[in-house]
Amino acid sequence: MIGSLGQPLLFLVAFGFGFGSIYQRAGEGNYIQFLAPGIILMSVLMTAMFSGIDIIWDRQFGFLKETLVAPVSRFEIVLGKVAGGSTVALIQGTVVLILTLFVGFRPVSLLSLLPAFVFTFLVAVLFTSMGTVIASLMEDMQGFQLIMNFLVMPVIFLSGAFFPVQGLPKAIAFFTRVNPLSYGIDGLRGSLTGLFTFSPVLDLLVLFLAASALLGLGSYLFSKIQL
Amino acid sequence: MKNRRNIISVKNLTKKYHDLKAVDQISFDIKEGEIFAFLGPNGAGKSTTIKMLTTLLTPTEGDIRINGYDPVSDQSNVRKSFGIVFQDPSLDDDLTAFENMYFHGVLYKVSKNDRDSRIEELLKFVELWDRRNDFVKSFSGGMKRRLEIARGLLHHPKILFLDEPTLGLDPQTRKHTWDYIKKINKEENMTVFFTTHYMEEAGKVSQRIAIIDHGKIVSQGTSAELQKRTKTKSLEDAFLALTGSDIRDEEVSVVDRLRRGRMMHRH
Numbered sequence: 001m002i003g004s005l006g007q008p009l010l011f012l013v014a015f016g017f018g019f020g021s022i023y024q025r026a027g028e029g030n031y032i033q034f035l036a037p038g039i040i041l042m043s044v045l046m047t048a049m050f051s052g053i054d055i056i057w058d059r060q061f062g063f064l065k066e067t068l069v070a071p072v073s074r075f076e077i078v079l080g081k082v083a084g085g086s087t088v089a090l091i092q093g094t095v096v097l098i099l100t101l102f103v104g105f106r107p108v109s110l111l112s113l114l115p116a117f118v119f120t121f122l123v124a125v126l127f128t129s130m131g132t133v134i135a136s137l138m139e140d141m142q143g144f145q146l147i148m149n150f151l152v153m154p155v156i157f158l159s160g161a162f163f164p165v166q167g168l169p170k171a172i173a174f175f176t177r178v179n180p181l182s183y184g185i186d187g188l189r190g191s192l193t194g195l196f197t198f199s200p201v202l203d204l205l206v207l208f209l210a211a212s213a214l215l216g217l218g219s220y221l222f223s224k225i226q227l
Numbered sequence: 228m229k230n231r232r233n234i235i236s237v238k239n240l241t242k243k244y245h246d247l248k249a250v251d252q253i254s255f256d257i258k259e260g261e262i263f264a265f266l267g268p269n270g271a272g273k274s275t276t277i278k279m280l281t282t283l284l285t286p287t288e289g290d291i292r293i294n295g296y297d298p299v300s301d302q303s304n305v306r307k308s309f310g311i312v313f314q315d316p317s318l319d320d321d322l323t324a325f326e327n328m329y330f331h332g333v334l335y336k337v338s339k340n341d342r343d344s345r346i347e348e349l350l351k352f353v354e355l356w357d358r359r360n361d362f363v364k365s366f367s368g369g370m371k372r373r374l375e376i377a378r379g380l381l382h383h384p385k386i387l388f389l390d391e392p393t394l395g396l397d398p399q400t401r402k403h404t405w406d407y408i409k410k411i412n413k414e415e416n417m418t419v420f421f422t423t424h425y426m427e428e429a430g431k432v433s434q435r436i437a438i439i440d441h442g443k444i445v446s447q448g449t450s451a452e453l454q455k456r457t458k459t460k461s462l463e464d465a466f467l468a469l470t471g472s473d474i475r476d477e478e479v480s481v482v483d484r485l486r487r488g489r490m491m492h493r494h
Contacts, residue, residue: 062317066378069281070334071306227283 008043008096012036012103015162028164036097036105037189038161041123044093045181048124049152051085052131052218056138065227074223078132082215085128086121093120107192119187119203126180126211132218136225160185165197180210233292234259234386234418235280240289242275242442249275251442252289257435259385260416262409264423264433268470272442273422274314277390280420281311294385307335310384312375312392320364324355324374327363328381335382342381349377352407368395376404380411387411389421393428405432426463436462440470 016032023031058064067077097105097116107113134147158172159181168176176182187203190196196203235257242250250272257263267273278284280291282298282305291298294308318327325346332342350356353373363371372395379387387408393401409432411417423429429436430450437447446453446469450462457468 061320062313062315063319064317065283065313066317066319066331067334068283069306069309069311070331071303071336072334073303226285227278 004043004047004092005095005099007046008039009099011042012039012100016103030104032100032104033106033193034164034189035162036100036103037192038159038185039100040093040096041120041181041185041188042156042161043096044089044120044124045127045156046152047092048085048089048127049131049134051088052081052128052133053135053144053147054085055081055132055135055222056141059135059225059227060140064225068225068227075219078129078215078219078222081132082125082128082218085131086124089124089128090117090121093124108194112191112194115191115200116188119184119191119207122204122207122211123181123184123188126184126207126214129211129214129218133214133221136218136221155179155181158182160197180206183207231258231260233257234261234294235263235420236290236292237280238290240276240279240291241287242272242279242284243287248442250279250286253439253442253444255437255444255447257418257420259418260412261435262412262419262421262433264421264429264436265439266422266426266429266436266466267439271439271470273439274390276439277311277388277420277422281309281388282306308384309386309388310379310382311388312372312379312390314390314394316371316375318363318371318374318378321362323360323362324350324366325359327374328378331378331381337382345381345383349380353377353404369397369400372396373400373404376408383415384417386418386420389419391422391424393423393425401428426461426466430462438466438469445469 016035020031158175159179160176165176183203183206186198233256238254239252241252265273279286282302293305296304298305328346350359412419438445453465457465459465459468
């Protein structure tokens, strides 16, 4: 867990202070204030995704067989996996949120933490489920780099975590619009700083639907695993 | 012989991987309370058969009944009926011995009272009670095996599948393990289905034996029957007589088939 805090901290400090003055000169205000919610969700996504992908290790070390012969419905197993992964990711997000306070991030109010938790939790469920989907389709860790470079990184970078999503070239704008993380980041940023790009209702709706769909797909694919 | 019901019944079971038949039209019945040995050379189809019997793999053809249930359509009831010790370890290395047992108890919904007392009894039996709070990753191969056997028995299954359970165990532990399994077999009328490469063990422990080779059952019966049929003096010789010569035959034909397949792709 401590190890996984290094990356968000590095992004926060390097990007936050590196681009801070340009961002301010462009008349957009405080960049740390803009960036912090993005960094929080980036680390939530990583943790969530990898606890889902963990199933591949279970498969390689044989433990998965013990779970698969147990008289428990596959949906329950996936639900347990997702609940566990999301909880860890939520804790991770909270710790990163506390770290951002040291770099100068200020949420608008204590009350704003409540909707912030809801958005963070949905993002955690969404990406743990996505991890389960991936793990059910892959037999070993061979495709890991592929997932990192063609899924995880694009989802993070094309989500509005680091830059505002308005006024983008059409192609990039399209990706940010179909990327569910964009809505998570908008929801969290809106909750913590009061500035929504989309609307909180749309954010909630998209996240909820995407999370449910992936959870369903994850359980379906998991139930199809044969050894 | 008492008129006991068939607890495992397999009819024309087949598993195909593309062109290769890993298991080819096998049929056998196992009576409740029987100890049944499933023998065969490496790659004969033993593990594939066990996977189909235990719901891990869907058969291509054929019919299976485990404790009266179908592993394809009634997975949950089948899963409740058996315990299994896999060929390779399936423990969670990051949990302690006790936690692995506890987790299994929860998965199989063993009641709280039974769970704690049985875990203690089983861990004491496999002599791991003193190490119950140590992580499994610090265990030797033999200790892991013992823990898996203890775990497989925790929910008092009607059928116990053992895929080479005594591989890598010293003779003392092997004897100890079989003594215990035989005891439960008698006391609880638990059916045991096991594979092994130790012919002596198979002959001594089992009541009936099936020998599988190249996906087909080549012979089944008691150890004495198999020896009589092959005119040999030990189970090991009977096994070699049944599986020895046709290894080459079949292998040539498999290679031939592959070669033909490849040529077809080229044209």
